[in-house]
Amino acid sequence: MTPRSGCPVSHTDYTRESEIYGHYALLDEEREAERFHFNDTTERGFWMLTRYEDVLAGFQNHANWTTAVRTALFPGSTIELFPQDLNGEEHQKFRRILNPFFSPAAVRRMEELAHSRCVELLEELAPQGHCNFVAEFAIRYPTDLFLVLMGLPVQDGDFFLPWTEEMFGCMLQGDLDGAAVPKAKILAYFQEAVDERRANPRDPAEDMVTRLVQAELDGEPLSDDTILTTCMSIMLAGLDTTRSALGYIFAHLARNDEDRALLIEEPERTRDAVEEFIRLYPLVIQAGREVQEAEDFRGLEMAPKDVVWLGIGSANRDPRKYEDPDRFVLGRPGLNQHLAFGAGPHRCLGMHLARLELAVVLEEWHKVIPHYRIKEGTELIERGSQLTLKDLELEWDV
Amino acid sequence: MGHGRCYAVAPDLLSDDEEGFVAQAGQDLDVPAELVGQAQDAAGACPEYAITFTKS
Numbered sequence: 282m283t284p285r286s287g288c289p290v291s292h293t294d295y296t297r298e299s300e301i302y303g304h305y306a307l308l309d310e311e312r313e314a315e316r317f318h319f320n321d322t323t324e325r326g327f328w329m330l331t332r333y334e335d336v337l338a339g340f341q342n343h344a345n346w347t348t349a350v351r352t353a354l355f356p357g358s359t360i361e362l363f364p365q366d367l368n369g370e371e372h373q374k375f376r377r378i379l380n381p382f383f384s385p386a387a388v389r390r391m392e393e394l395a396h397s398r399c400v401e402l403l404e405e406l407a408p409q410g411h412c413n414f415v416a417e418f419a420i421r422y423p424t425d426l427f428l429v430l431m432g433l434p435v436q437d438g439d440f441f442l443p444w445t446e447e448m449f450g451c452m453l454q455g456d457l458d459g460a461a462v463p464k465a466k467i468l469a470y471f472q473e474a475v476d477e478r479r480a481n482p483r484d485p486a487e488d489m490v491t492r493l494v495q496a497e498l499d500g501e502p503l504s505d506d507t508i509l510t511t512c513m514s515i516m517l518a519g520l521d522t523t524r525s526a527l528g529y530i531f532a533h534l535a536r537n538d539e540d541r542a543l544l545i546e547e548p549e550r551t552r553d554a555v556e557e558f559i560r561l562y563p564l565v566i567q568a569g570r571e572v573q574e575a576e577d578f579r580g581l582e583m584a585p586k587d588v589v590w591l592g593i594g595s596a597n598r599d600p601r602k603y604e605d606p607d608r609f610v611l612g613r614p615g616l617n618q619h620l621a622f623g624a625g626p627h628r629c630l631g632m633h634l635a636r637l638e639l640a641v642v643l644e645e646w647h648k649v650i651p652h653y654r655i656k657e658g659t660e661l662i663e664r665g666s667q668l669t670l671k672d673l674e675l676e677w678d679v
Numbered sequence: 680m681g682h683g684r685c686y687a688v689a690p691d692l693l694s695d696d697e698e699g700f701v702a703q704a705g706q707d708l709d710v711p712a713e714l715v716g717q718a719q720d721a722a723g724a725c726p727e728y729a730i731t732f733t734k735s
Contacts, residue, residue, distance in 0.1 A: 385686075386695060386697055387699075622682070625727075
């Protein structure tokens with residue numbers, strides 16, 4: 282790795298696990314210490330942009346900073362993802378194929394089902410009086426909705442879920458060999474769905490797999506490979522993130538009675554609360570980018586193939602943008618401009634679905650289980666790279 | 680697909696299309712007095728800073 286000059290060096294390894302909020306603490310410290318760092322903990326190293334304004338500018342600098350590298354921590358990752366790996370016009374065209382399934386209008390159509398599925402899961406759960414939240418409910422629910430979104434049977438979650446868990450576990454440690462096994466099973470499962478839709482197409486306006494099977498890019502149909510990779514990409518993007526967001530939200534609410542009481546007494550504020558939680562507890566703490574052409578970015582001399590860390594986690598908690606940034610506060614000015622979902626053309630396709638899922642869980646859970654606590658003795662440990670709580674044992678009176 | 684924040688906070692001024700973009704993109708809108716609040720909220724809601732609100 283070529284040493285860089287022009288800014289201080291960071292030796293912080295963000296892939297390591299820590300106690301809860303440990304990564305935010307490190308991010309906050311580095312952001313306040315210096316405007317920019319060069320991090321040397323990976324083979325290629327990466328420029329760290331941590332302040333809100335710079336991170337926003339980075340997302341909007343998409344013509345020169347592309348997703349040839351998607352994550353600063355594992356720049357050599359060779360799991361292909363669509364549409365994330367595309368850039369420029371190609372990327373935009375591909376997104377347009379998917380947009381109608383993820384727009385607010387499409388998500389509104391899922392709302393009733395989102396509620397009823399949540400209620401069903403809670404009916405099973407409530408009598409138990411306890412659960413390991415992040416390993417059970419919080420991952421099961423987004424998986425079910427993902428299957429609904431894809432037009433696949435909700436019951437398939439029973440076998441589908443262990444595959445995805447295995448795959449995340451491997452990928453987020455950079456273990457691509459380990460990930461290959463569940464990946465093959467997942468792709469085979471999607472291949473069945475693709476074959477079924479080719480034989481019996483449904484309405485492409487409502488059924489995503491049919492849409493992908495019938496879509497054309499520059500006059501050519503998508504290859505099976507592309508379709509399968511797209512399905513898998515959507516899955517990978519939407520399950521662990523939502524599960525993790527729920528974990529942080531419920532850890533907070535279990536320990537902050539006033540905030541929980543507010544949501545119970547004023548459920549109309551749920552959407553605002555969701556947005557503030559998303560700002561406050563981002564799981565995707567960074568987006569990676571690769572510099573294509575040499576560029577002086579605000580005093581940093583960047584070379585082609587340099588890796589950049591766009592610090593979502595630190596930007597969202599930047600006091601220059603948000604006063605008292607590490608507190609949960611409703612009604613903040615500028616809240617909607619947080620960068621948890623990124624910005625620019627690669628902004629999160631699933632953001633509206635994510636918002637719906639989080640809001641539905643907050644509403645339905647508290648109707649059935651308004652008071653709960655973290656089981657005594659539970660150690661709250663978070664994974665590195667893309668944050669999640671490893672365990673969250675909740676319990677409640679039945 | 681857009682962030683959807685603008686039409687969420689200014690429902691009487693802005694609307695979404697089937698792809699999630701704001702239907703009024705590229706337009707100059709004259710804002711009636713009673714909707715100035717929504718217009719200002721919309722300008723302050725966009726993560727891309729794509730909306731400007733000016734008084735004439």
